[in-house]
Amino acid sequence: MTPARLAPALALLFAPLACSDNAPAEDTAGTGETAGTAETGSGDALYNANIRRTSHGVAHVTADDWGSLMFGQAYAFTEDKGCLLADQLVKVRSERSRWFGPGEDNANLYSDFAYLHLHVYALAEEQFPQLSPLVKEGVMGYAAGYNQALADGKIGGSCDGQDWVPTQIDHIDLLAYYIDLGLLASGRQLISAIGSAQPPAGDAPPDPAPHYSTISAHRGKLGSNGWAFGSDVTASGGGMVMGNPHFPWEGELQLWESHLRIPDEFEVYGVGLLGVPGVLIGFNDSVAWTHTVSDGQRLTVYEITSPPGESTKYDYDGEVRDMESEPFTIDVLQDDGTLGSETRTMWRTHHGPMLALDPFYWTNALALSYRDANIDNFMLVEQFLRMNMATSLDEFQQVHMDVAGIPWVNTMAASADGRAWYMDSTPTPNLSQAAIDAWYTRSESGFTKALADQDVWLLDGSDSRDEWRDDPGARSPGLIAPANLPQLERTDFVFNANDSYWLSNPLAPLTGYSPLHGFADDARSMRTRMNAQTLLDIAGGGGFAGADGKLDLDELTEAALSNGGYTAELLRDELVDRCTGVGVWELDGLLVDIAEACDLLAAWDTKLNLDSVGAIVWREWVGDFEDVAFEDAGTLFATGFDIEAPLDTPNTLADGDRALDALAAAVLRLDEAGIPLDASLGEVQFTRKGDETIPVHGGGRAEGITNLMIYSQLRSDLEPEVPRAEELWEPTSLSADGYQINYGTSFIMCMEFNDEGPEGRALLSYSQSAEPDSGWYRDQTEMFSQKQWRPMLWHEADIVADPNLIEYDVAGGEGQG
Known part of the structure; x- marks a missing residue:
């Protein structure tokens, strides 16, 4: 899309706040009576969109205006996973107790009171009139799209026909929910702590004790890897991006994939948060970008x-x-x-x-x-829509300065002209x-x-x-202004793996920023060190860059799911040296035969692929060490962290008996779980999709792997959890069934800009649809299991050639003009 073609959209975005001639009015109800594969709604519809579904259910939505485009996006999304949005709207309406009772340990009561106390609806009503016309039109269209899909009986999930499902929603419902999403890495983690806070009657908490929250519940959970490459290292000379958000496979934080287009005006492809217009992570024909959760304070x-x-x-x-x-x-x-x-x-x-x-x-x-810092962030949708619209990296960067609506993520971006850029533009207390x-x-x-x-x-x-201090140019009083936030532009690479901004490119450290962005002088995680090693090798003309020293799309996909474990690269050989010839080891009075475990580690390739034998022994060994052991010298490492060599330290296996104690403990735990030591990873690590068990590759935080795969709950929805066997060891998520996965690599994207424009491959690990009888319910999960990448269909010729193409028109929003 050229800047000239974008001009009408920008004019609309920055127009005065008075409604334009074609802007929808406040009433957003969709009242279409019939549904069909060809068309819904009536001839009086305000919104009209065309939806094409290609293989794996990816929705390609085309419309002539912003309201209709978001109407179509919402309709397609609601078909796939609309019940999750319905649940979240009941939550922010403070109606969970009304429909489901007080909840276990009064959790629904506390949620309802907390959201009332946060005034999310009052804030939404106050701020909606101040939003740009484009955003207002898009949000109102999105609400109408949900309403129409629901009226047509097309809501994905397990809630169809249930009394609690909102039959009509509006723009205020959605904006209240977007405020809540902005609080994900802050107030949303404190909901029960807010809702249960009552003045004390004495020195003890009220009786019965309330259901408390922990402020750090999300720390170490929210995560991702993001790589952006510039022209110095790419075979095409254009930018390349690898996006790898680590998010839940269950609940409302799943991502959903779409391709949006207004002919001759706007086009973007990627994934978004459920219920949010536009694209969160993706690309257009000028810029590609991804995000990782910031290490800073919100x-x-x-x-x-x-x-x-x-x-x-x-x-x-x-x-x-x-x-x-x-x-x-x-x-x-x-x-x-x-x-x-x-x-x-x-x-x-x-x-x-x-x-x-x-x-x-x-x-x-x-x-x-x-x-x-995010309770007054009303710019989330505008931020992402304007990123979606950017026609150059300069324009993309300016959005971060002008709008400052990023809530809790770093941004890595690369452009068609071969520039790579990093910024932590999250709102940070000053x-x-x-x-x-x-x-x-x-x-x-x-x-x-x-x-x-x-x-x-x-x-x-x-x-x-x-108190927080005002900084001229900040989005809100008390925040650090965008001009003073960490950022870096390069022509080789930038990256983040949830540590602070400091080593976004280790060849050009960022320093001199507030510690509230995260610290710049402490140990990096094993996953950060694995990412950095991979990228430094590529930038040096080696590693996955291949014989020509330049990275292409095949090599990027290989690197993204290479499944190497950094901790094993550091310590496996030393542990094998330590355990070889020992045979039986005494642990807490028990004699444990560690010989087989030692032999399996010696033969293991240090990968965490489905056929990797020895990987589970390593997991249980490294999982026996406390988190602090990975940061400095102690029980695990002999050489501590050195700020002069932050990516090489700590290192070297610590002296003493602790290493063999941990190996014996690993043998005992696997024996308790009934898992043979020589089981391959794919035999014992899996996810459940309906009645199917699908093997999954990847590993945990302690293993230092980019392809994070764990069991964790980070969700606020009331959908039933997928059943799981009793957990035997929390640090590794070992259960009687092995390692059940429901969190980690979610959407993974590898893309490049070449002479033909953007080209990319992707996988949505948990698949596009929540309907168990849909062909899009587990198809990509099975592909992910086998590392079978699929193309992201951007070019029209590729879309129309898709053998599974389905096309239908949708319409609605009657009476809103």
């Missing part, structure tokens, strides 16, 4: 000091302030099927809501409040150096240290020194 916690016996007052700069209070009432489904109600008064300081945070509670001795220095002092001991060890910043809520 919130700060404040320790509140109250006068004795006055728990709803607090000290601030030598004065006593009253906390703000607000009563809320919700409907609650009773055991007998009737509706009751419950009213609670919720409390906040000027920093933000009060918390009942595990294990610290709200007592007379300790009270906590917090401030969130603390003074005095406040930072005071935190460093406080974090050396006591309660502040306890939270600092969980990577949480606890500040003094009674001292204005610890």
